[in-house]
Amino acid sequence: ELKVEQNPLFLSMQEGKNYTIYCNYSTTSDRLYWYRQDPGKSLESLFVLLSNGAVKQEGRLMASLDTKARLSTLHITAAVHDLSATYFCAVRSSGGSNYKLTFGKGTLLTVNP
């Protein structure tokens, strides 16, 4: 059974600071996603990481994937208040035809002025 662990679960940071959210998963996978969720809203896709060593950046967010370590990171650079949200990583199960996603518990990020 695929398990996905995120940490930290709660992150309070000041504007302008940097921080990293970690996502570990338990079995081989070929896809990892990062999503953002605002309160009362559905998921917004941030990144899809397809291969070992993949790195993607969008604005102040950068995601990377190490398939050998089964680890992905979401790095926040010079945080701003607008980044306050819950961030989820999700991993696709390898094999099968339905490509199920298993989600981490999420990281609630609060960026304070």
Place this chain on the structure above:
Amino acid sequence: GAVVSQHPSWVICKSGTSVKIECRSLDFQATTMFWYRQFPKQSLMLMATSNEGSKATYEQGVEKDKFLINHASLTLSTLTVTSAHPEDSSFYICSSGTSGRAVYNEQFFGPGTRLTVL
């Protein structure tokens, strides 16, 4: 990107009644649809996977007789919560993908339906 809609966006019902939630893929044909449930301050939990024209596959612990899923067309899947109880109150999110798009591991998420059972 692909657009998925859900209807209604929120619903309040009395305990014991049934509620139907629709999930539509607006600009592509969705061969597979996924239904998730999210309780407050928790993650998304996959309830079931449905393929067009066949019976849904339910995750362990999800009652198939309580959560009826119909995926009769390539653009519409419905989730019916039968005999709803307060503990069924949750945020229900669908996602859909095609067999082609699945190669790129894309699921397109709907906006969600908030169900409150009184």
